[in-house]
Structure formats: C-alpha cells, structure tokens
Amino acid sequence: MRVGVIDVGANTVRLLVAAGGPGGIETLHRERARLGLGEHVEAGGVIPDFAIEAARRTVRKQAASARRLGCSRVAIVVTSPGRQAGNADELVASLERTRDTNVRVLTAEEEAVYAYRGALSVVDDVPETVGFCDVGGGSTQIVVGSRDGEPDWVRSLDLGSLRLTTRAGLGDPPKRKGIELARELVRPVFDGVEPPQPEAALAAGGSARAVARLVGDRLGPQELAIALRIVAERPSRRFAKTFELSLARARTLAAGTLLLATVQSLLGVPLTVARGGLREGIALSLFEEEAVAA
Numbered sequence: 646m647r648v649g650v651i652d653v654g655a656n657t658v659r660l661l662v663a664a665g666g667p668g669g670i671e672t673l674h675r676e677r678a679r680l681g682l683g684e685h686v687e688a689g690g691v692i693p694d695f696a697i698e699a700a701r702r703t704v705r706k707q708a709a710s711a712r713r714l715g716c717s718r719v720a721i722v723v724t725s726p727g728r729q730a731g732n733a734d735e736l737v738a739s740l741e742r743t744r745d746t747n748v749r750v751l752t753a754e755e756e757a758v759y760a761y762r763g764a765l766s767v768v769d770d771v772p773e774t775v776g777f778c779d780v781g782g783g784s785t786q787i788v789v790g791s792r793d794g795e796p797d798w799v800r801s802l803d804l805g806s807l808r809l810t811t812r813a814g815l816g817d818p819p820k821r822k823g824i825e826l827a828r829e830l831v832r833p834v835f836d837g838v839e840p841p842q843p844e845a846a847l848a849a850g851g852s853a854r855a856v857a858r859l860v861g862d863r864l865g866p867q868e869l870a871i872a873l874r875i876v877a878e879r880p881s882r883r884f885a886k887t888f889e890l891s892l893a894r895a896r897t898l899a900a901g902t903l904l905l906a907t908v909q910s911l912l913g914v915p916l917t918v919a920r921g922g923l924r925e926g927i928a929l930s931l932f933e934e935e936a937v938a939a
Contacts, residue, residue, distance in 0.1 A: 647673065648931045649711025649719040650924040651704055653740065655683025655726055655782030655807050656851065656893065658700060660707035661924035662714050665932035669766050670925060674714055678703045679893050682726040682736075683782045683807045691732040701739040708743050718931055721748040722923070724756050725783025725805065753801030756923060757786035762794045763926030764849045764919035776846035778908040779922055780853065780901050782807035787908055789841045798841055804834045806852050806901035819877050819899040827903055835907055846912045849922030851894055852901025857918040858888045865915035869906040876902060 650661045662674035680699055685692045692700075704721060711719045721740055727733045727750035740748045751759070761777045771792040779786045783805040790796035809815075813827035848864060859875050860868040875884060876899045885895035909916050 646932065646935060647714065647716045648928050649708065649714070649716040650927045650931075651707050651711075651719065651721045651746075652924050652927075653682070653700060653704065653721065653723040653726060655686070655724070655805060656681060656897070658703045658707065659924060660710060661928060662711050662716060663925070663928040665928075665935075670928050670932065674710070676707050676710060678707075679891065681807075681893065682730070683805070684811070686726060686730045686783070687808055687811045690730070692726060692730045692736055697736050697739050700736060701742065704740050705743050708746050712745070718935075719746045720927055720931060721746050722927055723748065723750045724923070725781060727751070728753065729783055729803075753784060753786070753803075754799050756784075757788050757799050757801050758796050759926030759930065760786060760849055760923040761788040761790060761796055761926070762929060763921040763923055764847045765792065765794050765921075766925055766929055767921035768847065768919055772844035774841070774843040776840065776843035776912040776914065778846070778848050778905070778912070778916065779850040780848075780904045780908070781805045781850055782897070785904050785908065787838070787840055787911070789843050789912075800838055800840070802834050802838070804831065804904070806897040806904060809900035809904065810897045813900065815899050817881050817896060818879055821877075824873070824877065824899065824903070827900055831903060831907055835911070838911060840911055842913050844914070846909070846914050846916050847919040848905060848908075848916035849919045852898065852905060853916070853918045855888075855890050855894050855898050856902055856905060858890060859884075862918040863915050864905060864909060864918065866906070866909065868915075869902055869909060873899060873902045873906070
C-alpha cells in the first residue's frame with residue numbers, strides 16, 4: 646500500500662509518498678513548493694486570494710503526483726495557516742476542491758503528536774524517555790514521551806521562525822540589536838514552559854535540518870551558538886549558497902536557531918536532527934487505519 650501526505654505549512658507545501666511494511670514506512674518520493682502563506686498571515690491576518698489559489702494549484706499538482714505513483718489514499722493536512730489565518734475557512738474550502746483527497750486542519754497538539762511519532766519511526770536505539778521539538782514557520786511544538794511513541798507531555802507555542810523573523814525585524818544579516826529583540830520576544834512565549842527532562846531529544850522540521858547543514862546533526866548549546874554566529878556574520882545569499890539552502894530558509898534561520906536553542910535549554914540535552922516528522926506520522930496513521938479496516 647502507498648499513501649500520499651500533503652502538508653500545507655507556513656513556509657512550504659510538501660508532499661510525502663510512502664509505502665507501509667512490517668518495518669515501518671519507506672519513503673518513495675518527496676516534493677516541496679515554497680508559498681510563504683505565513684508571511685501573509687503575519688502581515689495582514691489573512692491569506693489573500695492569489696495565495697489561496699496558488700496553494701490550491703500546488704496541492705492539486707502534488708495530489709496528481711501521488712496518484713501517478715500509485716497512492717491509494719492522499720491526505721492533506723493544514724498546520725499553522727489553518728489555525729492562525731482569519732480566513733482559514735476559505736483556504737480549506739479551496740483545498741477541498743482537490744479530488745479524491747481529504748483535508749484536515751490539525752490542532753497544535755495533533756501536529757505535535759504526529760510529528761513526534763513520525764520522528765521516532767525513523768530512529769533506532771531510542772532511550773526510554775525522549776524529547777522532541779519541531780520549529781515551524783508559524784509555531785513550535787515540544788513533546789516528551791516514551792520510545793513507543795506515546796507522548797506524556799505536549800506543548801505548542803504560537804511562535805515559529807517566520808513569525809519571529811518578521812516581529813523582530815531581523816535584518817540581512819541580522820544585527821545584534823535584532824537578535825536581542827528576538828530573544829526578548831521569545832522569552833514571554835516560553836515563560837512557564839517546564840517539560841520533563843528526557844534522556845535524549847530529537848528535532849524535526851526545516852530549521853533543524855538547515856542548522857544541521859551548518860554544524861552537524863547534534864545540536865547542543867555550543868553547536869547552536871556557532872550556527873547563530875554563522876548566520877549573523879554574513880548575508881543570507883552568501884551562506885545559502887555555501888550550505889545549499891534555499892534563500893527563504895536562510896532568511897529565517899537566525900530566528901529558527903534561537904527557537905531551537907530555547908527548546909534545547911528547556912529539555913537539558915542535545916537535540917539530534919531526525920529525518921522524519923509530521924508527514925511520516927500522518928502516513929503511519931493512515932497505514933494503521935487501513936490495517937484496522939482490513
């Protein structure tokens with residue numbers, strides 16, 4: 646069986662095509678398109694008509710790719726744009742015109758749990774307790790749970806790399822004053838967030854993967870400080886080319902790094918960048934549903 650998962654997020658729309666088997670899931674195909682829906686939400690509170698139409702066209706194209714690759718089910722999930730936009734219902738109604746799919750706006754907690762399970766599904770030798778974070782464009786998810794994929798503690802913070810970049814007015818490259826303002830904006834959002842201390846922790850999402858290109862897959866305090874220094878010392882075009890990042894990702898990476906550093910400090914252990922996340926978690930749930938129905 647093959648399934649397709651289309652994830653409509655604040656920065657990008659991504660497709661995962663996966664096959665299910667006894668060992669979990671096998672990734673067969675990926676696609677991505679940057680639309681920046683979260684930028685519109687942050688600027689005016691709503692997604693303009695032209696951006697909704699662009700999202701509809703992108704989702705229709707990705708759904709067609711999934712069907713060509715033999716997917717029996719195609720799920721569309723909408724994350725922070727579906728929760729934060731004043732006209733989220735218009736976005737969802739437009740996406741629902743994509744044939745042979747179902748559209749679902751995930752709650753912040755659902756997004757966190759699916760991403761946690763997806764990250765664990767592609768990692769070996771997980772300890773008894775594990776932490777997880779996913780810094781997206783519009784929000785940040787933190788989970789602590791057991792290695793069987795069951796979360797014990799879940800929080801979603803309404804601040805992501807794109808929103809923080811915009812609110813702090815981070816320049817290109819970011820100036821010290823902008824970085825300090827970003828830290829001040831992060832502080833009240835995370836005030837009172839006290840996760841249980843896990844034995845190890847994973848990080849998923851575009852910010853974590855981008856930081857890994859700069860300093861490697863282990864993100865402790867020193868590595869995250871080095872990553873922030875790299876980002877702050879040169880224009881985004883320069884380090885985007887050096888580290889093979891998209892320009893859009895490079896421009897929000899200072900904010901993403903600050904958020905990752907905040908979560909890492911709360912969890913108290915280094916973050917290991919995971920290659921699975923939300924889309925893998927949704928795919929697992931689709932395979933489980935089919936197994937129950939069989």
